[in-house]
Amino acid sequence: MSFSVTQPTSRQKWFAGILVIGYALLTILPLLWIIATGFKSPSDAIAYPPKVVFEPTLEGYVNLFTTRTRLSPEALSEAGAPQTWYDRIVRQYGMVISGPSRYGERFLNSVIIGFGSTFLSIFLGTLAAYGFSRFRVPLKDDLMFFILSTRMMPPIAVAIPIFLMFRQLGLSDTHLGMILLYTAVNLSLSVWLLKGFIDEIPIEYEEAALIDGYTRFQAFYKVVLPQAATGIASTAIFCLIFSWNEYAFAVLLTSGTAQTAPPFIPTIIGVGKDWPAVAAGATLFLVPVMVFTVLLRKHLLRGITFGAVRK
Amino acid sequence: MAEVRLSGLSKMFGTTAALDNIDLTVPDGSFVVLLGPTGAGKTTILRMVSGLDTPDNGDVYIGGKPMAGLTPAQRDVTMVFQQYSLYPHMNVRQNLEFPLKSPLLRTPQAEIDRKVNEVAEILQISHKLDNKATALSGGEMQRVSIGRALVRNPSVYLMDEPLSSLDAKLRSDLRIELKNIQANSGATLIYVTHDQVEAMTMATHVGVLDHGRLVQFGTPRQIYEDPVSIYAASRLGQPRINVVPADLFGGAPTAARSIGLRPEHILQGEGEDSTVNRVEHLGDQTRLHLDYKGHDLITVTDPHTELQRGDRLPIRPNNPLYFDASGARLA
Numbered sequence: 001m002s003f004s005v006t007q008p009t010s011r012q013k014w015f016a017g018i019l020v021i022g023y024a025l026l027t028i029l030p031l032l033w034i035i036a037t038g039f040k041s042p043s044d045a046i047a048y049p050p051k052v053v054f055e056p057t058l059e060g061y062v063n064l065f066t067t068r069t070r071l072s073p074e075a076l077s078e079a080g081a082p083q084t085w086y087d088r089i090v091r092q093y094g095m096v097i098s099g100p101s102r103y104g105e106r107f108l109n110s111v112i113i114g115f116g117s118t119f120l121s122i123f124l125g126t127l128a129a130y131g132f133s134r135f136r137v138p139l140k141d142d143l144m145f146f147i148l149s150t151r152m153m154p155p156i157a158v159a160i161p162i163f164l165m166f167r168q169l170g171l172s173d174t175h176l177g178m179i180l181l182y183t184a185v186n187l188s189l190s191v192w193l194l195k196g197f198i199d200e201i202p203i204e205y206e207e208a209a210l211i212d213g214y215t216r217f218q219a220f221y222k223v224v225l226p227q228a229a230t231g232i233a234s235t236a237i238f239c240l241i242f243s244w245n246e247y248a249f250a251v252l253l254t255s256g257t258a259q260t261a262p263p264f265i266p267t268i269i270g271v272g273k274d275w276p277a278v279a280a281g282a283t284l285f286l287v288p289v290m291v292f293t294v295l296l297r298k299h300l301l302r303g304i305t306f307g308a309v310r311k
Numbered sequence: 312m313a314e315v316r317l318s319g320l321s322k323m324f325g326t327t328a329a330l331d332n333i334d335l336t337v338p339d340g341s342f343v344v345l346l347g348p349t350g351a352g353k354t355t356i357l358r359m360v361s362g363l364d365t366p367d368n369g370d371v372y373i374g375g376k377p378m379a380g381l382t383p384a385q386r387d388v389t390m391v392f393q394q395y396s397l398y399p400h401m402n403v404r405q406n407l408e409f410p411l412k413s414p415l416l417r418t419p420q421a422e423i424d425r426k427v428n429e430v431a432e433i434l435q436i437s438h439k440l441d442n443k444a445t446a447l448s449g450g451e452m453q454r455v456s457i458g459r460a461l462v463r464n465p466s467v468y469l470m471d472e473p474l475s476s477l478d479a480k481l482r483s484d485l486r487i488e489l490k491n492i493q494a495n496s497g498a499t500l501i502y503v504t505h506d507q508v509e510a511m512t513m514a515t516h517v518g519v520l521d522h523g524r525l526v527q528f529g530t531p532r533q534i535y536e537d538p539v540s541i542y543a544a545s546r547l548g549q550p551r552i553n554v555v556p557a558d559l560f561g562g563a564p565t566a567a568r569s570i571g572l573r574p575e576h577i578l579q580g581e582g583e584d585s586t587v588n589r590v591e592h593l594g595d596q597t598r599l600h601l602d603y604k605g606h607d608l609i610t611v612t613d614p615h616t617e618l619q620r621g622d623r624l625p626i627r628p629n630n631p632l633y634f635d636a637s638g639a640r641l642a
Contacts (some may be wrong), residue, residue, distance in 0.1 A: 050435065090626040155325060202394070202396065204392055204394055204401075205396050207363050207383075207392070207396070208390075208392060208396045208398070208459075209381045209398075209409070210363065210382065210384060211361055211363070211384075211390045212384075212386065212389075212409055212410035212413055212459065213384045213390055213410055213413030213414070213415040213416060213463075214384060214413050214414070215382065215414075216382075218414065223398055226400040227399065227400055251530035301459075
């Protein structure tokens with residue numbers, strides 16, 4: 001049998017393939033279970049043994065987006081025939097839809113706060129990283145370490161001071177407050193990651209642009225930024241994932257106007273053990289991060305392997 | 312189109328002096344080649360003139376105006392870098408257009424197209440204009456980077472070994488092309504190279520640098536025929552000048568410690584015998600490696616010489632250069 005150090009044999013390829021597929025299944029299984037649960041009826045969702053094959057229903061999604069009122073049989077018959085498919089679903093349980101739920105608002109809050117803080121972290125992070133990378137900053141190493149050190153304790157450790165500060169400043173339960181908080185937590189990560197990326201961009205490119213008649217800011221904007229796109233994209237994904245999924249501060253600091261989806265979704269359970277609605281809420285909550293990641297995936301892959309691969 | 316004057320220019324990098332009190336006037340419209348080994352300060356001078364670095368002491372004047380505090384963009388200079396720093400996210404055409412589109416120039420698109428095509432023609436990269444900058448060979452990248460300098464009409468061109476990664480044929484083509492462009496445009500050009508042929512063929516003036524000091528400044532012939540020191544003499548000439556103890560041949564001045572012999576300073580067929588160690592036929596000339604009283608000498612001879620290894624060849628010096636103990640030239 002011939003032997004090559006670079007070309008795997010077909011048996012090795014099969015083995016590697018099975019390993020990867022197996023691992024992918026293992027990690028994706030909980031996700032599939034949540035997505036499936038979203039389409040189950042409440043009784044199927046808690047059936048034992050668990051049902052893998054079930055009759056799909058949109059009940060969970062209807063319950064997620066609506067609030068319902070139970071009516072007496074008389075009142076129900078007075079209400080007339082159900083007008084829409086979602087009306088029909090709730091009528092089975094002797095209920096009528098009395099209005100929209102708060103999920104939509106909470107979801108929108110998550111979008112505003114998540115993307116808002118991601119944008120701010122990237123914006124400030126890129127400028128700071130560029131400064132640290134290119135200019136002679138006094139105490140540069142100490143400052144960089146200081147920035148990193150803000151990440152060394154769990155942010156929740158300072159929850160009480162932040163809670164008091166926010167109350168004093170009127171930032172409790174506001175979009176601005178949450179955006180600032182998540183930005184503050186993400187900023188150390190974004191400065192460090194982006195500095196690494198910008199360090200890798202040869203300074204000659206900017207020097208060439210300076211000679212070609214551009215100011216430093218124009219050189220930054222026209223030459224450095226396009227080349228840092230990879231780093232910016234992957235840093236943005238990390239920042240978004242953090243602020244999108246953050247739970248503890250959201251529970252603590254938001255209750256109404258600025259409440260994000262993560263603290264809201266579990267509260268659905270209080271309205272009658274409605275696991276499918278919770279699962280539906282979680283499923284929809286996954287979508288924006290997934291779309292964002294898929295859109296930037298080319299950059300992300302490049303970003304994770306950055307530095308390892310020579311250009 | 313502008314005279315460049317350096318006055319008392321000094322720059323320290325850490326504890327080493329990159330430039331040590333340089334006074335140099337580059338006349339308007341001249342083609343100045345800076346010669347010297349790595350670390351002599353050639354590139355540093357270009358960076359000071361361009362404004363990418365600022366001197367610790369001294370001033371740079373372009374066209375009589377002091378440049379202190381001016382950004383590279385404000386100095387109306389262009390520079391070809393040693394590492395071809397093409398913008399990797401742009402294609403070749405965008406790279407060439409970039410300087411013309413700067414907020415300072417704001418060239419109309421028709422003019423940009425004309426210039427870019429003209430320069431691409433000269434540099435033989437017309438067929439590559441729509442390629443990605445990263446999809447070029449080293450030589451092509453360097454040509455694009457020269458092109459980026461040529462699309463503009465600056466008062467001073469700065470070039471840092473622009474031809475170093477090109478093949479021999481292209482290099483000699485571009486040598487002539489660059490010389491023509493400079494002569495026709497009347498622009499001042501400061502050029503850094505290690506290549507003696509480039510220095511001799513293109514330069515109107517040569518500046519010899521040693522450890523941040525300007526050792527000699529003059530025409531290539533002056534440097535070649537009338538060098539101020541062994542160091543300056545060694546910068547020019549192929550094969551290199553032979554330096555041997557002054558007492559090897561008779562008739563040296565009393566202060567002379569060494570004698571410098573260029574090939575044409577070695578008269579063949581007269582004097583005392585040397586032994587031929589090696590014969591190198593280069594085509595247009597033939598190099599002889601000689602052994603004269605235990606000292607190696609290299610000289611050139613007739614391309615069709617019959618001489619062979621081991622042959623005896625009488626030689627004697629003819630108007631050689633004499634140097635004192637410090638390496639300085641004796642008049």
